[in-house]
Structures are given as structure tokens and as C-alpha cells.
Amino acid sequence: MHNMCENYLLNKPIPEDDHPFALNKEMFLSLKPIIDKNVDEVYGVEFPLYSHRLKTAGMCDFFCLWEGKKTILDFKTSGRQKKEEWIQNYFTQETVYAMCLWETYGIKVDQIITLIAVEHDRPQIFVKDPLDYVQRAVKIFKDYHSGVRA
Numbered sequence: 188m189h190n191m192c193e194n195y196l197l198n199k200p201i202p203e204d205d206h207p208f209a210l211n212k213e214m215f216l217s218l219k220p221i222i223d224k225n226v227d228e229v230y231g232v233e234f235p236l237y238s239h240r241l242k243t244a245g246m247c248d249f250f251c252l253w254e255g256k257k258t259i260l261d262f263k264t265s266g267r268q269k270k271e272e273w274i275q276n277y278f279t280q281e282t283v284y285a286m287c288l289w290e291t292y293g294i295k296v297d298q299i300i301t302l303i304a305v306e307h308d309r310p311q312i313f314v315k316d317p318l319d320y321v322q323r324a325v326k327i328f329k330d331y332h333s334g335v336r337a
Contacts, residue, residue: 214304259284259296259317262303269311281300
């Protein structure tokens with residue numbers, strides 16, 4: 188499903204339906220209208236980021252203009268609907284990407300979005316302000332680098 192989203196955003200062909208990918212395609216197709224409606228401009232798809240401050244690196248799924256706001260968007264899949272309290276780590280991960288963009292390129296991210304394709308159900312969209320998760324992200328990496336383990 189993730190590759191289908193990536194291909195779509197890069198204007199590459201989406202694989203035809205076949206048995207192993209039928210569920211992935213169904214999940215992608217549930218996200219496509221949301222992407223089409225809200226994404227104004229694509230800045231980056233599946234690209235590496237690094238933070239000297241946090242001493243970490245990762246691959247950002249998607250950086251775009253979403254309804255006029257600079258947005259880090261992360262695609263997820265799930266077998267069932269998620270409660271917001273279950274996915275706080277997703278928001279922290281996306282915030283780290285926003286921090287990397289600021290540190291490396293001076294680009295301020297306005298919002299982070301977790302877009303979850305749910306098997307045989309409607310997708311979920313969680314829109315957050317990355318500033319709400321900066322302290323949590325800094326603490327996690329500070330603790331990690333100082334040897335404190337949760």
C-alpha cells in the first residue's frame with residue numbers, strides 16, 4: 188500500500204489488481220480521494236532526513252502542501268481503527284521529521300498528519316501541531332543517548 192501511494196504521488200503506474208495485492212490496492216484506493224482533495228503541491232516523497240541535534244535519521248514518507256499548509260504526512264496501515272492515545276509515537280516520529288526539516292533546511296512545518304488506511308473500513312486522518320510533540324521527541328532522544336531506557 189505504501190508503495191502504491193508513493194508511485195501515485197510520483198506519477199508512476201499503480202500495479203493492476205492481482206490476488207496478493209488486492210487488499211493493498213483497496214487500502215490505497217481508500218486514501219486516493221483524500222490525497223486528491225487535500226494535497227496542493229508535492230515537495231518530497233520517501234526522502235532521507237537527519238538531525239545532528241537529535242543524532243538520528245529517518246525516511247520521511249511525504250512532505251507536501253496540504254490545504255495550503257506545509258505538512259509532513261505519514262502513511263500507515265491497520266487491521267482496525269486506531270484510538271488517538273494508541274498512536275502518540277506516530278506523532279512524535281512525524282515531529283522528528285519536522286525538526287529535521289527545520290534544522291537542515293530552515294523549513295517550518297505547519298502540521299503533521301497521520302493518514303491510516305484501515306482494512307475494509309474508512310481511513311483515519313489525525314492532524315496535529317508538531318510543536319505539541321517537540322518536548323517529547325527531545326526527551327526520548329536525550330534519554331536514549333544518555334543510556335536511559337523506557
